[in-house]
Amino acid sequence: MTDTHDTRGGRMEPIDTAEDLRAGTLVLRLGYDGSAYSGFAEQVEQKTVAGEVRRALETFLRREIDLTCAGRTDAGVHAIGQYVSVPVDAAELEVTRTRWMRAFAALLPHDIAASEVYHAAPGFSARFDARARTYTYRIATGDAPPLLTRSVTWWHRWPLDVDAMDDAAQRLVGERDFKSFCKTASAVGKPTCRNVMDVSFARETNLGEECLAFTIKGNAFLHSMVRTIVGTLVEVGCHRREPAWIDEVLAACDRAAAGPTAPACGLCFMGVDYDEGALHVCP
Known part of the structure; x- marks a missing residue:
């Protein structure tokens, strides 16, 4: 050619x-x-x-x-x-x-x-x-919607129990079958096991506006996996479900068992880990 x-x-x-x-x-x-x-x-x-x-x-x-x-x-x-x-x-x-x-x-x-x-x-x-990928999802829970950060934040409006959400999120860490958190059509005939290496919550202030940031790191992610995880954790944060419910969702291997998919606007692909020395800045 x-x-x-x-x-x-x-x-x-x-x-x-x-x-x-x-x-x-x-x-x-x-x-x-x-x-x-x-x-x-x-x-x-x-x-x-x-x-x-x-x-x-x-x-x-x-x-x-x-x-x-x-x-x-x-x-x-x-x-x-x-x-x-x-x-x-x-x-x-x-x-x-x-x-x-x-x-x-x-x-x-x-x-x-x-x-x-x-x-x-x-x-x-x-x-x-790629050895790992990191995503962060940002949620605003104040009485007023975010203004300057509205395009990168989900305005949930209602308070969230972050401790309960963190308890639930920690149950996702490790090698798991995340079929329940994958868009149904995308899971057909494909492997759905992934390794989640770390999850964490933090309060952030961007351009004077506060939000709750959920960060997750894993070897790879399924279609809509992070957004479905966030929607499921919000169910826990609203006290509609207990943290242990996450164990049931994982075991079900059924998208219907998990919570709703969080809006796309709050999710940001933050970075990728490669082997040390694999990349060299162009001179």
């Missing part, structure tokens, strides 16, 4: 894509406001984050790319630490960080930003080389 491109803006030169793209991997750390997007993954005739990132990269590189992400966020979900990887050739590895950042600032829409550019070894995958 051959392609033509020139990252330096000159004459288009043919390259043997299969061979030349073994030189290395370009890795981007992305942030985005997911409000206007139908999720990260590309979909026909839908506005997606991946679609916009692909358009920007292919415009700059003047060729088609193979784009892989660390996690496919749902419609309306935000990110500050999403990672994507793209195989590149030797000439593309010579592009400086300054030039990449200027290109992304010009080519990406206002609600998507590349916050860092890395190099990784040939064959590196933002998805398959």
Whole structure:
């Protein structure tokens, strides 16, 4: 397979894509406001984050790319630490960080930003080389709705028993079958066991507005898993269920056993853990 491109803006030169793209991997750390997007993954005739990132990269590189992400966020979900990887050739590895950042600032829409550019070894995958992923869900419980943070916070309105929610959340830690917390159609014929490494609650103040932040770290997550966990924990926080109910939900392996799915707006993909030394900031 051959392609033509020139990252330096000159004459288009043919390259043997299969061979030349073994030189290395370009890795981007992305942030985005997911409000206007139908999720990260590309979909026909839908506005997606991946679609916009692909358009920007292919415009700059003047060729088609193979784009892989660390996690496919749902419609309306935000990110500050999403990672994507793209195989590149030797000439593309010579592009400086300054030039990449200027290109992304010009080519990406206002609600998507590349916050860092890395190099990784040939064959590196933002998805398959990830060791852990971290998400944070933010809930506002005040009498007044959040104003400046309304697009990234769920206004629940009512007080929550955080101690009870934490008791329930700790029961999720470890290797578990999370089928009850997965969108039903997505669980058919697929493995649903995941390893949740840590969960925690904290009070945050952002732009003068307070919220309750629930953070969860795991090796990977199922479709709508974090939002369903949050909706289930809120049932406990409202004293509609006891913390031990979580054990029953896990054992049921049935989406109907869990609580409602929390709104997408409160969820943010915070970051990804990779092996030390796997990524090197682009010079």
